[in-house]
Amino acid sequence: MLKRKRDKEVSITSGEQAIMNKETEGLSQSQIVLRRFVRHRAAMTSVFVLTFIVLAVFSALETKIGPVRIPGWWKFRYDELLELRLEGCPEGIVGCPSLDLVPSFIDGTGMGLGRHPFGQDDIGHDYFSMVMRGAQRSLYVTVVIGFLGGTIGIIIGSISGYFRGWIDAALMRFTDFIITIPTIIIGSVVGFHFGNLGVGFLAFYLGLFAWTGLSRLVRGEFLKLRELEFVDAARVAGASNRRIIFKHILPNAIGVIIVSITLLMSGAILLETALSFLGFGVVAPDVSLGSLISQYQDSFTTRPWLFWWPGLLIITIALCINFIGDGLRDAFDPRQRRRLTKKDKVRAKVQARIAAASE
Amino acid sequence: MIAYISRRLGVLFVILLGSSFILYNLAAISGDPLGDLRLSKEINAKQQIIALTRDLQLDVPPPLRYFLWLRGILGTFIGNPDFGLTRTSKPVIDEILVALPITIRLVTAATIIAIVLGITIGIVTALRQYSRFDYAMTFISFLLYSLPIFWVAVLLKEYLAIQFNTFLGEPTIALRWLIGLSVASGVFWAAIISGTRKRVFMIFGGVFIANFALLSFLSVTGWFANPSLGPIVLGILSVGVAYGVTQLSTGITNKAALRSSLAMAAYTVIAYYPIQWLFEMNSKALIYPAMIIVGFAVAVVVSLQFSKIDRGPIIRTSMISTFIMGLLVVIDQLMQTWKPYMESDAVYFRPIPTIGQVNALIEPGNFWISLLDALVHMFLPTLALLLISFAGYVRFSRGTLLEVLNQDYIRTARAKGLTERTVIMRHAFRNTMIPIATIIVVDFASIIGGAIITERIFGWIGMGTLFNQAINSFDLNLLMGVFLLTGFLAVSANLVADLLYSALDPRIRAGAGGN
Numbered sequence: 001m002l003k004r005k006r007d008k009e010v011s012i013t014s015g016e017q018a019i020m021n022k023e024t025e026g027l028s029q030s031q032i033v034l035r036r037f038v039r040h041r042a043a044m045t046s047v048f049v050l051t052f053i054v055l056a057v058f059s060a061l062e063t064k065i066g067p068v069r070i071p072g073w074w075k076f077r078y079d080e081l082l083e084l085r086l087e088g089c090p091e092g093i094v095g096c097p098s099l100d101l102v103p104s105f106i107d108g109t110g111m112g113l114g115r116h117p118f119g120q121d122d123i124g125h126d127y128f129s130m131v132m133r134g135a136q137r138s139l140y141v142t143v144v145i146g147f148l149g150g151t152i153g154i155i156i157g158s159i160s161g162y163f164r165g166w167i168d169a170a171l172m173r174f175t176d177f178i179i180t181i182p183t184i185i186i187g188s189v190v191g192f193h194f195g196n197l198g199v200g201f202l203a204f205y206l207g208l209f210a211w212t213g214l215s216r217l218v219r220g221e222f223l224k225l226r227e228l229e230f231v232d233a234a235r236v237a238g239a240s241n242r243r244i245i246f247k248h249i250l251p252n253a254i255g256v257i258i259v260s261i262t263l264l265m266s267g268a269i270l271l272e273t274a275l276s277f278l279g280f281g282v283v284a285p286d287v288s289l290g291s292l293i294s295q296y297q298d299s300f301t302t303r304p305w306l307f308w309w310p311g312l313l314i315i316t317i318a319l320c321i322n323f324i325g326d327g328l329r330d331a332f333d334p335r336q337r338r339r340l341t342k343k344d345k346v347r348a349k350v351q352a353r354i355a356a357a358s359e
Numbered sequence: 360m361i362a363y364i365s366r367r368l369g370v371l372f373v374i375l376l377g378s379s380f381i382l383y384n385l386a387a388i389s390g391d392p393l394g395d396l397r398l399s400k401e402i403n404a405k406q407q408i409i410a411l412t413r414d415l416q417l418d419v420p421p422p423l424r425y426f427l428w429l430r431g432i433l434g435t436f437i438g439n440p441d442f443g444l445t446r447t448s449k450p451v452i453d454e455i456l457v458a459l460p461i462t463i464r465l466v467t468a469a470t471i472i473a474i475v476l477g478i479t480i481g482i483v484t485a486l487r488q489y490s491r492f493d494y495a496m497t498f499i500s501f502l503l504y505s506l507p508i509f510w511v512a513v514l515l516k517e518y519l520a521i522q523f524n525t526f527l528g529e530p531t532i533a534l535r536w537l538i539g540l541s542v543a544s545g546v547f548w549a550a551i552i553s554g555t556r557k558r559v560f561m562i563f564g565g566v567f568i569a570n571f572a573l574l575s576f577l578s579v580t581g582w583f584a585n586p587s588l589g590p591i592v593l594g595i596l597s598v599g600v601a602y603g604v605t606q607l608s609t610g611i612t613n614k615a616a617l618r619s620s621l622a623m624a625a626y627t628v629i630a631y632y633p634i635q636w637l638f639e640m641n642s643k644a645l646i647y648p649a650m651i652i653v654g655f656a657v658a659v660v661v662s663l664q665f666s667k668i669d670r671g672p673i674i675r676t677s678m679i680s681t682f683i684m685g686l687l688v689v690i691d692q693l694m695q696t697w698k699p700y701m702e703s704d705a706v707y708f709r710p711i712p713t714i715g716q717v718n719a720l721i722e723p724g725n726f727w728i729s730l731l732d733a734l735v736h737m738f739l740p741t742l743a744l745l746l747i748s749f750a751g752y753v754r755f756s757r758g759t760l761l762e763v764l765n766q767d768y769i770r771t772a773r774a775k776g777l778t779e780r781t782v783i784m785r786h787a788f789r790n791t792m793i794p795i796a797t798i799i800v801v802d803f804a805s806i807i808g809g810a811i812i813t814e815r816i817f818g819w820i821g822m823g824t825l826f827n828q829a830i831n832s833f834d835l836n837l838l839m840g841v842f843l844l845t846g847f848l849a850v851s852a853n854l855v856a857d858l859l860y861s862a863l864d865p866r867i868r869a870g871a872g873g874n
Contacts, residue, residue, distance in 0.1 A: 176370075
């Protein structure tokens, strides 16, 4: 009796295994990864939310590319001085938000954006367009840091991991130099002196220092992968170093790299906002999400909307990037197995029973 | 081993030289320290420029000036350190020595609590992988991970200082808060313990009722205005501690360990009134270390009495129990200090400050009042730092434990019939702690220089403030002084982490293999 039960259990687990195998049958590695990623609910939600935020933020305001002006869908500019809204605000407070999310059958006013959905700052700027502008700057810095830091990190890491020897030693000692200086110190020194040159310079210089962690990671991957047979095979077939690095090793390390870059980017948005908060990042008259919070942190008790909106936006963006990174990590991890749902287990049992019956 | 350490120390030295050179020049070329004086319309501006140029050797170009600065630093090795002067002509080293203890006080508590809580919750989530609790904690830790600290700090100031102070002035809990808190704790415990649906509801109901009853009792009796534990509650808690520590440390079946921990609980209750009397004497601070030593000595003697064989784990168990019971006694004493502290003129029913490191109006002299004052000032910044760093530990310890639980030796341990407690605590937990221990060292070093924002928001004058000041006034010597300390800590923490790793894990030998 006991033996039969155990036999059944064994065939159930092998049935589960069969489901797993069946799912990935005939798919390429990237298809498997994509499939796993799409199945990660939190990551997919984050992708949609982030896409929506990015599209909304960048199309809201008027954009100038050289002589071409692309009008935005929002009616005010971020540096436009407007009349302060008085009516409908609590006593003694001006520029309160007109956003009304309570439907009319509760308070009778109806839902609507109103003239200034996020309110106004103390001299009348429309706060919605300021937050949009701030988010543009913050996202811009994040992307530049991610791109620049990612590129430098991959190049330095792959060169030192692939060639080893003195090149590796020199590059890694150089990386150590940069790592020793705490990020916020570099950021402050850089931001303080280049912040007034515009947000582009700030992002560029921060990106120049943001690659250290990634390069170590890439180096480790390269040290591991370069000893494998497929690299030897490529070398015997006469592939050049460049070809081996970019066509053979890098695609195999791409999972680790992508995950690490998303983490770099979620760190970058917090770094930028922190620097702007300290006054070393984006400086007036331009705004970023960090500088908005820094500017209005004292008005929290009287006009909390000046504080809530930029903060919520920072958190949403960083949270989305983190969840996407988590989803990518799970998707790229070959050991990661999907948690079997009840449906799968039922199916596995049925299959096991069929198998037992056919014996 | 010695060769390995000395080689690493050599590399460490070279790295510090290199990075200080980079930072020195980066900072020097990007700003003019005399800029504001050149624009100044003061009559003696010219003299000030000349004096500053002489003091700070500004006439030497930065790459060369770096070596002048370096000569002063290297003087440390011949017993004559010279970290240079700040712009206000104070020695940099003095400024740092004043600021460092403040920063350490700020970050120590936060780091320790974050580590303990983070690892505990990380381990629970790993043991309950894919449960609702796991998903909820994953979401919360990601959320905390994405929070900008300056934003959290403002919220904490508003809700945990200003509004909480108002509550403490009139300490009765409103009904909606009672229900909210009870539901929250019910959900929390039900999610952790989990099981069948019926069991989950039972746990939720039990915790909800217990919590609701306790909170309303405390609220009605005005406990929050004059809190204390008293000998009875202290005794009950101590017995709980004895059972809990024994279960985790040796397993409840080890009767000798359980008995000696329970004996220590009894000792704590018996010693309660003598301890109160000693506290009230408030004579010399020397008596406190003596009390701690006596407590641990009693723990050793008691556990020797109760055990015949295998004494090590039993002594360890009762030592840990004694430590926690001692903390309970201290908490009780601090609670008793609460009322006089609240009623003193300096505080006047607004106990939780939003800014500053001590209350200057508190008269020095009473040890407990000063301690309580320091603690309430630490409350908000510690909480802010804690919320931010806690998430990392949860994620890391969860990942590590899951990886360990997949190892073959865990299967072996289960297969040979060990209890689940032994498998988790002795086989899995210890191996999880190896990578965590190395991470802790590195984190602790980096946080010393990293509390810049927290210090600024909560008005603490520590290393971060010095750094801020150095950047804003182009004070190169001060900046380099701060950097030298944080950089040194960061690099040496990496070395310590590597050594610790090889000490904890016999499979890894430092300096062997590698290239």
